[in-house]
Amino acid sequence: MTTNPSNQSILLAGASGVLGGHITKALTDAGHKVTALGRGPGNGISADLMDRDGLLRAVDGHHFDTVVHAATALRKAPLRHRDMHATNALRIEGTAHLIEAARATGARRFIAESMVFGYGYGDFGPRPLTEDDPFGPRGTRPELEKHIEGMRTKEQLTFAAPDLEGIALRFGLFYGPGGTDAILHMLRKRQLPAPDDHGRVLSWVELTDAARAVAAAVEHGRSGQAYNITDRTPLGFRAHVLCVAREFGLPKPIALPLWTVRPMAYAHTMMTSSQRVSSAKAERELGWTPAYPSSHDGLAALRAAR
Structure with missing residues (x-):
């Protein structure tokens, strides 16, 4: 296991977001x-990642050991493809600008938040995906290609950055403190449609577990490597929401036919995908293990903390 210095000075883009707060x-x-x-x-440094010149002016004179890119433009769960467009731009132009800023501050390490949907959308069958599987295959539809291009390019820029040790963390779907509130709100109002999963599963990760993985990557990650960061219990979207309802004593989600979700095209794409993703490499190389190996464990802890 690689070990890098503790007590580092770290610049965190996206610190005001839910994941950023946990990181x-x-x-x-x-x-x-x-x-x-x-x-x-x-923020300690006020700048917009999409404004290259303003960003470089803002970091001028600062030094950091590591830069972490966890910035997105999402304030709520994306339902339509257009809800992802600003985040796609941050993953491409914003990453290029932040890498320039990282080099200007003398940083040695650059860690990028990535996602398991970078493996693609669709049904991947029962075999768990690993980091050896192709990442960033061309999307089967133009809208999907826009999303995958963002994740593909963010990782390519991260690994190719001169003079920087680039590392990508491919997270599962987030839930937990600050991330499950929207589901709770919609369940209470009986406004959350959740079609049957029909055997489809997705990989999840509790937010504090995800944040600990970032800290592990700062200290133990290997340059040029990607790491899947997921729990050990894949669940379909409806199964996860049912778990939320049980833990918090709320009504079950509305069981609608899958076709009724089609107007929410991005959500429909997610709900019709099926992925099992292995985080064995992260456990082996980063010394990271999920404190919450399943959504049940993480949601029980969230309920107990309230």
Whole structure:
């Protein structure tokens, strides 16, 4: 296992997001100093990743050991393909700009948030996907190619960045503190459609587990490597939402036919996909294991904490 210095100075893009807040705590708990980068006034460095010149001016004179790119443009779960467009741009242009900024600050390591949907959308069958499987295959439809292109390009830029040790973390679907609130709200109002899974499963990861994986990658990740970060219990979308309802004593989600979700095209694409993803490499090389090996475990902990 590679070991890098503790007490690093880390620049975190996306610190104001739900995952970013958990990453900040995990890195701080591990002894690192975190500086937030974002557009809002509460950030240590105020800049927009899409504004190259403004970003480079903002980081001028600063030094960081590691830069973490966890910025997205999502404020709620994407339902339509257009809901992903701004995040796609951040994954391409924003990543290129942040890599320039990282090099300007003398950073040695660059860690990029990636997603397991970079393996593609669709049914991948019963075999768990590993990092040896093709990542970023061309999308089967133009809208899907836009999303996959963003994830593909973000990783390519990360691994090809001169003078930087690039690492990508391919996360499963997030849930947990700050990430499950929208589902709770919609279940209480009986506004959440969740068609039958029909055997389809997706890979999930609890948010504090995801954040600990970032800290593990800062200290133990190998340059040029990607790591899947998921729990050990794939669940279909409806099965996950049923678990939320059981844990919090809420009505079951509305069981609608799958075709009724088609107007929410991105959600429909996700609900008709099936992926099992192995995080064995992360467990072996990063020394990371999920504290919550299933959604049941993570949601039980979330309920107990409230």
